[in-house]
Amino acid sequence: MLYHLLYPLRDYISGLNIFQYITFRAGAAAITALFIAFILGPWVIRKLQEKSIGEEIRKEGPETHYQKSGTPTMGGIIILLATLIPTLLFANLVNIYVVLILIATVWMGIIGFIDDYLKSVRKYPKGLIARYKLIGQFSLGLLIGAWIYFDPAFTDFNSVTTVPFFKNLEIDFGIFYIPVVALVITGTSNAVNLTDGLDGLAAGLLAISTLGLAAITYLSGRVDFSDYLNIIYLPGIGELTIYCAALMGALLGFLWFNANPALVFMGDTGALATGAALGTIAVLVRKELLLPILGGIFVAEAVSVILQTTYFRWTKKRTGAGKRLFRMAPLHHHFELKGWKENQVVVRFWIIGILLALLTMTTFKIR
Numbered sequence: 001m002l003y004h005l006l007y008p009l010r011d012y013i014s015g016l017n018i019f020q021y022i023t024f025r026a027g028a029a030a031i032t033a034l035f036i037a038f039i040l041g042p043w044v045i046r047k048l049q050e051k052s053i054g055e056e057i058r059k060e061g062p063e064t065h066y067q068k069s070g071t072p073t074m075g076g077i078i079i080l081l082a083t084l085i086p087t088l089l090f091a092n093l094v095n096i097y098v099v100l101i102l103i104a105t106v107w108m109g110i111i112g113f114i115d116d117y118l119k120s121v122r123k124y125p126k127g128l129i130a131r132y133k134l135i136g137q138f139s140l141g142l143l144i145g146a147w148i149y150f151d152p153a154f155t156d157f158n159s160v161t162t163v164p165f166f167k168n169l170e171i172d173f174g175i176f177y178i179p180v181v182a183l184v185i186t187g188t189s190n191a192v193n194l195t196d197g198l199d200g201l202a203a204g205l206l207a208i209s210t211l212g213l214a215a216i217t218y219l220s221g222r223v224d225f226s227d228y229l230n231i232i233y234l235p236g237i238g239e240l241t242i243y244c245a246a247l248m249g250a251l252l253g254f255l256w257f258n259a260n261p262a263l264v265f266m267g268d269t270g271a272l273a274t275g276a277a278l279g280t281i282a283v284l285v286r287k288e289l290l291l292p293i294l295g296g297i298f299v300a301e302a303v304s305v306i307l308q309t310t311y312f313r314w315t316k317k318r319t320g321a322g323k324r325l326f327r328m329a330p331l332h333h334h335f336e337l338k339g340w341k342e343n344q345v346v347v348r349f350w351i352i353g354i355l356l357a358l359l360t361m362t363t364f365k366i367r
Contacts, residue, residue, distance in 0.1 A: 002089045022218065022238045029086035029242045030249035036082040037253020045257065045264045048072035053120045071262055074116045075254065076270020079203075080109045082250035087243045095239040096153050097284050100144060102243075104280040105273050108189060111136040112272035120267075127268070137189050137276065141182025144280055149178055157232060161288045164363040167230060171289075184288050185279040191298035192275030193268060194305055194330045199260035201332060201346045205297050205353045206274050207251040212294050212357040213281045214244035219364075220285050229364045232286050240281060247277065260343055294360040297353050304331040 007019040018024050049072055084105065091098045111133060119127035148154045159177035163169040173180050196202035219225045221238025251274070257263045266274075275298075282291040292299045308329035316322035327337040335345050 001093070003092055022221070022241050025090040026214070026218075026241045026245035029090045030245040032086040032089065033082045033246040033249030034253045036085055037078055037250050038256065040078050040081060041253065041257045041264070044075065044078050045072050048074055048264065051121070053116075068262070071265055073120055073265040073267035074113070074269050075258065075264035076109070076112060076116075076266040076268070076273060078257075078264070079247075079250045079254050079266060079270045080105065080273055082253055083243070083247045086246040086249070090246075091242040092236075092239050095236050096151070097237050097240045098243060100147065100284060101240060101277060101280055104140060104144060104185070105277050107140045108137065108276035109269060109273035112268035112270065115268040115272070133272075134186065137186040137272070138182050140276060141185035141279075142178060144185060144283065145178035145181030148181065148283070149175070157234070157286060160232075161286050162232060162290075164287075164290050164293065165366060170232075180288070181283050184283055184291065185276050187302065188279030188282070188291065188295065188298065189272050189275035191295065191302035192278065193271040195298050195301045195332070196266060196271040197330060198332050198336075198342055198346050199262040200255055200258050201349060202271060202274075203251050203255045203258050203266065204346065204350045205295075206278065207248050207255070208350065208353040208357050209278060209295050209298075210244050210248045210251065212360050213278070213285070213287075214241050214248065215361065216287060216290075217241045217244060217281065217285050231364060234285065237285060240284065243277075244281065247274070260346070290360055290363065293356055293363070296356040297349050301330040301332065304334070305329045 003019055003025065006016045010017040010019070053072060053074055084102070087098070087102065093099070111128070115128035115133060118124040149158045151158075159173050159175070160170050161173070161177075161180075163171060192202055192206065195205065217237050217240040219229060220231060220234045221236065221241070223233055226233035254264075254266065254270070258266065278295065279291065282288050282294075287294075304326055307325050311325045312322040326334040328334055332345050332349065336342065340348075
């Protein structure tokens with residue numbers, strides 16, 4: 001809103017010309033998001049405590065987590081507000097990329113909120129039924145995929161994605177790009193949700209991944225940089241840098257309250273929305289195949305659950321007694337049961353996340 005209100009006045013007040021620069025608006029969005037999270041955090045936590053909206057720790061989880069029972073959840077509200085407000089203030093709201101990422105964030109934020117509400121307020125043990133959650137995620141993916149495929153604004157690259165490590169190699173999925181987008185967004189949303197099991201783990205990894213995507217969106221929106229790096233130039237996608245900066249600032253602000261020992265959890269309200277946002281940005285910037293590298297920890301967490309479940313069912317069918325590949329899934333619980341302290345798991349996973357983000361950036365030249 002500030003962009004639309006103040007930038008047109010640049011001919012009368014020369015200083016307002018600064019609003020044309022994405023770097024300035026991204027920095028302003030990040031700082032604003034951080035302060036909003038700092039201001040909203042204590043108030044939201046207090047309200048959640050007053051309403052007795054606390055986390056129910058599953059009995060089959062590590063015993064060390066039992067003490068976390070009752071910790072306020074639904075803290076994703078902090079992340080969403082601290083992301084959306086700066087984006088609305090500093091981004092170009094008629095930009096198609098901004099419109100799509102806002103739809104994705106709000107859509108999955110609502111679904112996550114319903115899930116948290118059913119679990120924490122209505123006391124339904126499993127919250128929103130899994131198939132309904134999947135329908136919501138997949139429907140969002142189909143909407144985003146169809147919008148990209150049929151909207152004339154994306155005509156030159158409506159079904160294309162780039163292949164990392166290879167120069168000038170792109171895959172054109174044709175009409176099948178729509179379900180591919182749905183799978184990417186659904187998978188990323190669920191992967192982040194599975195990772196959100198330790199204090200600060202998901203928030204920190206999301207901040208790292210978002211920083212990487214902020215750099216990619218900025219480079220992809222510049223003719224000079226995209227030409228130099230030989231990547232797809234996407235006019236207007238630089239505006240997504242502002243959203244990424246806001247999300248990163250919101251996550252860092254949330255991490256202030258979510259670091260061990262956590263005062264609040266993001267819940268599905270935050271995990272599903274931020275995961276969907278991560279997947280949607282990767283789709284919009286045509287870097288879907290880079291996402292497994294940039295979000296490698298999220299992928300590992302999701303794969304560990306799939307492998308654990310599949311192997312258990314397979315061995316139970318063959319031998320009558322199910323066996324496990326990991327001591328517990330998702331993967332972070334496996335390392336906890338191996339003797340790692342919670343903070344050790346979190347920090348070590350963050351370090352791996354940083355290394356993967358650096359590897360992601362190097363793929364632009366290692367081709």
